[in-house]
Amino acid sequence: MSRRRRDDDKRPGVPLIDGVEKVTGRARYTADLEHAYALVGRILRSPVSHGEIIRLDVCKAVGLDGVAAVVTGADCPHTYGVLPVAMNEHPLARGRVRYRGEPIAAVAARDAETAERALDLIELEVKELPAHYSSEEARAPGAALLHDNKPGNLEREVHHQFGDVTQGFAAADLVREERISCAEVNHAQIEPHACLADFDALSGRLTVQSVSQVGYYLHLMLARCLEMDTSRIRVIKPFVGGGFGARVEVLNFEIITALLARAAPGKVMMQLTREESFLTHRARPQTDMRIKLGMRGNGRITACECEVVQRGGAYAGYGIVTLLYAGALLQGIYDISAIKYDGYRIYTNLPPCGAMRGHGSVNSRHAFECLLDRMARELGLDPFTVRRANLLQAPTRTLNDLMVNSYGLGECLDKVERASGWRRRHGKLPPGKGLGMACSHYVSGAAKPIHWTGEPHAVVNARLDFDGGVTALTGAADIGQGSSTMVAIAIAETLGVPLERVRVIAGDSAVTPKDNGAYSSRITFMVGNAAIDAAKKLRAILSEAAARKLETNPGDIECAGEAFYVGAGRQSSLPFSDVVKLALIERGPITVSGTFTCPPEAQGGKHKGGAVGSTMGFSYAAQVVEVSVDEATGLVTVDKVWAALDCGRAINPMAVEGQVEGSIWMGMGQALSEETRYADGLPLHASLLEYRVPTAAESPPIEAQIVETHDPYGPFGAKEASEGALAGFPPALVNAVANAIGIDLSELPVTPDRVMEALVAKRRKARLDALAQKAAS
């Protein structure tokens, strides 16, 4: 259902409203905030992967000159966590440690050296317990338990079946099954974690400024862990140097900094090292998958079966949601009549995993798209043909009761097929070069939020005062994705005023309305709709004032170009600033509240876990990847990527392109080089040298195109743009490598050693086959 209005692909978009601060160095990130006389915070971390704390003596540290506070697990008996049903973690360990690097105690001192000396004076004895570092070990019978109430170290299992899978496989012409695994990866946002907490002992008020994507959740957890009234807490989000999911749950160091500030009492600056930022983790888990598809000769999928095992790390975090997403988002992209999903989330003695861009969907999409390609090849079908054979028709509801209201995957396929010269070039490139493609999708905000309170999903306040400027107040966290700019555009467009008249104040709980935060790509869809609603309310007030002056009905008033006027001829027109004055005379300074709520029918199926994956609008993406493989070294080079994303409507096309390019490139990192590794629970990757984020020199040109399907519920028809394209890259790359050298890889990342191993195996098999043939003849 593509309701394209007009071809306006050429709209360039606008720079970010906070862009000048960023390029001139004026933007203040958490570590840049004024803290000249603040105390310095440091954390003592567990030296073992699993152990019982026998003795923890902080007396010498407390006694050290210059130490203002020392806190331990005894200072906070409360658990914290993002899911109300799975808060099983303490900010500072109490009695037991479950991963190497888990916080045990923390110090605030007058300077870094004193804080570090104080840490060294803390006496700690830990009795080591057996530790498990893989899902397999942790699930084995007799394995030591991380959490006594979780037998088999099984955090959660999910078993969903929709449609008749047995019948589906029986109806297939080809049934294939593959085992595919993906390594654990990390967000590696360039800004290391930091938090500045200020506790005023006289007023009993706490102000916390942090790198958070979810200031509201941080607010709630501070109140819970510090046993403070929420009204005495203020949470501010300064400029944030990237998120990607790293900061979508409250992190231990944030609560620890606040505990130190209260204990001191005073202002405490906590800046984690890059190594500690890696240890804090919360990223995409190592995943083992078994995927099985049934297909007819024409490429139509008859059934899908997928088993997913996620190595979750030591605590729950977002784990249950990650596991549910991995199953739920097998749906919503293709028309499949039978799907079975079995998911297992396993506790292991490693830093806890969490949400990362494309949350939950990326690895199972990878397995699916790889197998789809391999089966297409076996049936002699083109990869595009097999995807086109399974397209959905919007509007529709999936088997697991997710709404699909707009669907531009077909157009995405057309665009990348054309741009890449697929028909002309696929299978005809020189040896060692190949083309691969894949599709992906993602939600535009979870239709049922984690902390379900029944309140609107988003609220934006808009203020208008004597200065004639429109100030939008939003709790939405701009973490570089451009959400504040999106809010400004939504308001300016609706009011018919230039962007310069709008100011956005974001992420300060003392000023801005509560917002659930920057996750699940919810901001454009939900906050955008709320911003439009606020602007419409302002417009109604201003139209009324203009109508009185022009002696007409408010309904006859139009506004555009900073003017309010009647009819098309603009015979009687009032400038915006005059109308503001008229309205203020009537009412004084104006503040309106715009809201957005996802209706119950959007909030997913009634089955257990059915809310995860539910959304008002899915984005869709297709991409083609061109690679060169060096068969002597196993090195894979990405030469070019062509991508298209259906984001409903690009509110800011330049920002959409930026998000598509960035997400594809992040998928490339996971596909080619990024991988966390541990030796007995000790991270071997905890620096940006060992954790291989692609550099500019290794990164390809990416040609991103936008498909606009004008979603019926999105703000101006928009859907999300930041996550949907990521999951397509890894399978497109693996499919391209298969196209280049005839090898189907089953593990990510596609490092040279993995490619060489597969090449050597292939050559050996060829030799053995030749020998066998010779012997036979």
Add this chain to the structure above:
Amino acid sequence: MADDLEKLQTLDFGHGCGVRNGRNLSEGEKIAVVPSKRDAFMQTGTARPKPRKRILSLTLNGRQREDAVSENLLLVDFIRRVAGLTGVKTGCDGGECGACTILIDGQAVPSCITLAVRCEGRNIETIEGLVKQGRPSRLQRAFHERLGAQCGFCTPGMIMSAEALLRRNPNPDDAEIRTALSGNLCRCTGYVKIVESVRTAAREPS
């Protein structure tokens, strides 16, 4: 592998949080004891002798200044804490990410692995120094207008590396731009709009 594990035991968590590999204990011994006693000062709990200070004179963004600085003070900390210019960023534990890149006599240098006292008499330029009479430089304008900056954290370092490039090579091709920026990691843009920004700036008069 045994060798690797030997090496691992010397790692600690950045600030010296005393995390050790339990493996260096004997087989039966299951009690791990921290701290790691990194040096003699730690063992006795006495204060380390203060590093000596020196008078450092240099030019920072066109202004001559003289400061008393510790001999072990890193240039990034000198710029951020002593001079108060927070445009320069710390993104890693030393020389990995490029967010701290500044110019010393026109050369792009990671300030987090440079000692301040090594800059005696040198001309230091930071992102703040590129704004002349309130007008951002061509690179700053291009990064803003072309979305070369998303979260903006790598941006100051990225722009300084690009500035050094354009001064030595006014018309770089894409490969030269990518090579010149390969020491600066960005996690948001996929570098596409960064390369485009540098290309655009190069076309403008400086």
